[in-house]
Amino acid sequence: MEMTQYLNVFMDEVQEHLQTLNTSLLALENNPADSSLLEAIFRAAHTLKGASATMGFNKMSNITHAMEDLLTRLRNGEIAVSSEIINVLFECFDLLDALAQGIAAGHEEDIEAAGLLTQLRMLASAGKKEVAITAARSVKHEIKPEYNRDEKALIEESISNGRILYHVSVKLREDCLLKGARAFMVLRELEKLGQVVRTWPLTKDLEDENFDDHFIIGVLSVENTEKVKSPVASITDVEIVAVEHIDLAGLPLSQSEEGTKETVRGTGVIRSGAVPRAVTSPTVRVEIKKLDDLMNIVAELVIQRSQLEQLSEALESKRLNEVVEHFSRLTVDLR
Incomplete structure (x- = not known):
């Protein structure tokens, strides 16, 4: 399958889960005690996180990762659904929708997401x-x-x-x-x-x-x-x-x-008391953001590895099994 075809499949999946997010958030606004709506929102965010990380769209994966952390606490009953939380989740939807439109146009939109990430993390840490x-x-x-x-x-x-x-x-x-x-x-x-x-x-x-x-x-x-x-x-x-x-x-x-x-x-x-020696081991300067992005990608690779292993077992394909085993070894080495 060509990269364009992968992207088309990805965009179809994104639109489906964005629709689920929008519908479920509107319903949650009227019925904040409905746990099934939280489950639907969580599943949509979780799937979007994995898919966007696999395709290399880091801004989308970072937002959905932070959403997932907040939604986990909501599902576990550790914090209660509030109007503030619903408003922030709607902001997440708007941002994800804008990012999806940018990806469809051939690039991931350069949209400021740091403020929204901070809000999500603050809400997720409430009561801690x-x-x-x-x-x-x-x-x-x-x-x-x-x-x-x-x-x-x-x-x-x-x-x-x-x-x-x-x-x-x-x-x-x-x-x-x-x-x-x-x-x-x-x-x-x-x-x-x-x-x-x-x-x-x-x-x-x-x-x-x-x-x-x-x-x-x-x-x-x-x-x-x-x-x-x-x-x-x-x-x-x-x-x-x-x-x-x-x-x-x-x-x-x-x-x-x-x-x-x-x-x-x-x-x-x-x-103390020793003469400082010059450091002889070679070093490479790397931007913190690049290092951070790399670690996020490694984490998502581990998630995708598990999904591939499940798919391999279901399809019972020898060739796919070999590819998955090699992929698993590579992710272990990365860790």
């Missing part, structure tokens, strides 16, 4: 404040942030110059595919706002994904709590963010000053 507080406390019990003398001196000097020390506790989604990359993106965002002093676990462990699903970053910044939290919370796969202002009087100090202290100089981490 207590969960965030509990999670932050849990992280602090499991990870004990401590600073050495050099770091303490740096912090004291920075605070005297008007900066604030924050502990940013981050919990990633359990199904996050590339934890190290997400942690790197969090670090990059915080470096834009100030100076990262230290991470728990250590930066190397974050890079090597040698951690569970949460970590803490100590950062010095002149920004307020919300400005520190907002860019981190908007990163894909970040489930919970808690930002705590640390007073100098309550600064946790390491009990041991031997050997392996980490101290920040600029944006790099060096070992």
Whole structure:
């Protein structure tokens, strides 16, 4: 099948599910307690997410992914349908319809979607404040942030110059595919706002994904709590963010000053008492957006792999089975 034929099939599917979205949303507006309408809206968004990701239309897949997160909480009864939620879902429909028209015309429309994505994530996180507080406390019990003398001196000097020390506790989604990359993106965002002093676990462990699903970053910044939290919370796969202002009087100090202290100089981490060595391993600069898009595509590939496996079993085609097995190996390697 030629790419044009794939696109035609895709557009037919998009129009069908957009119609379902519109009809179901209109009905939900009059009957917000009808769970069958939520199911229909969820299925339409879920299918659109998978199909658009497969075709490479990332803006459409990102919107439907965020819709799916909100709809999951609605279906589970964790939050109630409200007029605000219905209005935002109608905005999603309008955006998806505009994107579909652009795709039909030969390109994905350059439409601003960041504001709508933020609204969806805020609505989906409603009622999670207590969960965030509990999670932050849990992280602090499991990870004990401590600073050495050099770091303490740096912090004291920075605070005297008007900066604030924050502990940013981050919990990633359990199904996050590339934890190290997400942690790197969090670090990059915080470096834009100030100076990262230290991470728990250590930066190397974050890079090597040698951690569970949460970590803490100590950062010095002149920004307020919300400005520190907002860019981190908007990163894909970040489930919970808690930002705590640390007073100098309550600064946790390491009990041991031997050997392996980490101290920040600029944006790099060096070992106290050691001569910094030049980094010899080759690196490539990649835009954060490209990395983010790549990880979203990998996640969708995993979803499509499962669908292909089910289709292969149903059709009982030997050739298709071989293709699916190869595709499965490739997606495992990507992860």
